[in-house]
Amino acid sequence: MAKFRKVRIDFWMDPMVSEEMTPEDRYFYLYLLTNQRTTQIGIYQITKKQIAFDMGYSIESVHSLMERFIMHHQMIRYNPETRELAIKNWGENNFDKAGKPMMDCILSELKDVKDTSLLQFVLESIKKQEFRSLYESFMQKEEFIFSKEVSDQDENHTYLVSESEEFDDTCTNRNTIRGQEEEKDKDKEEEKEEQQEVSQPIIESNPNGDHQLQKNKKFVDVKEIIEFWDNNGFGFTNVNAKEQLLSWLDDSTFLQPKAVILKALNIACANNKRRLSYVVGILKNWKNESLLTVEEIDSYQENQKPVSTKRKSTETHSGRYIPRGFDLDITAGEDW
Secondary structure (H helix, E strand, O other): OOOOOOOOHHHHHOHHHHHHOOHHHHHHHHHHHHOOOOOOOOEEEOOHHHHHHHHOOOHHHHHHHHHHHHHHOOOEEEEOOOOEEEEOOHHHHHOOOOOHHHHHHHHHHHOOOOOOHHHHHHHOOOOOHHHHHHHHHHHHHHHHHHHHHHHHHHHOHHHHHHHHHHOOOOOOOOOOHHHHHHHHHHHHHHHHHHHHHHHOOOOOOOOOOOOHHHHHHHHHHHHHHHHHHHHOOOOOOOHHHHHHHHHHHHOOOOOOHHHHHHHHHHHHHHOOOOOHHHHHHHHHHHHHOOOOOHHHHHHHHHHOOOOOOOOOOOOOOOOOOOOOOOOOOOOOOOOO
């Protein structure tokens, strides 16, 4: 493991970074490039729990950031089973000079990659042929080994199954079916726990447990509100504020709680008041006015618009007031 990682000074001049990334995106991307689990090949194992601990974020925030980088920016890939993360542009910043120590390090780390499909993802951004050849040769080697293992496993399938049932399954050799199955089962259990931790702080389970459709609808409502909050500058990492806002979904007063909350958020954006207290104040006002649907709110706001009236212009006079139409004769009353 290296003691440092290089970040080019034109990092901040990249249009992707300067124009499309939020401050949270930039912080997250720098962490992915420089954390203590990075390797020389741009593929390394890391869990969402570890990322959340290092960055001081909740697992829910880390999950949203990773989804954004995978789906929107398309800069990383993550295998939830092997816990391996690959960075697409790794080769552009780290493969500038070749040498025997570096090539040996790369070769050693390539052997530890479990999901070989990630190699092709990183290979796309590697420009120097000596590094590309190393990745390509290793990918071909892995394909040959994999095909040979499959044929061997087919021939000895009965033996391997009996072995896994008869002996203690503590072996972690990933070249056997038993080791692979154990590892996959363990990874799936850990991923399931992480997903539960992501959804638990925000989505409460139905106390009766008999309305699966209602639970699914609430999950969709929660996701839509959180996405609007995150994408419109209300505070990506402010999980506490999100939880308080989502509590309004359980308010039985509103007949359309999700639509009403989104309308309040839109009004806050329009007035540049992106804070929880302002949004809650809007919701409380509507609740006090017994406005239960978006239609009622729209009708109420339409009736509240001030009627423009033309004010009559008033004239101010100094001294004695002289009525209109009066002709002043300064010679009146004088005898000449």
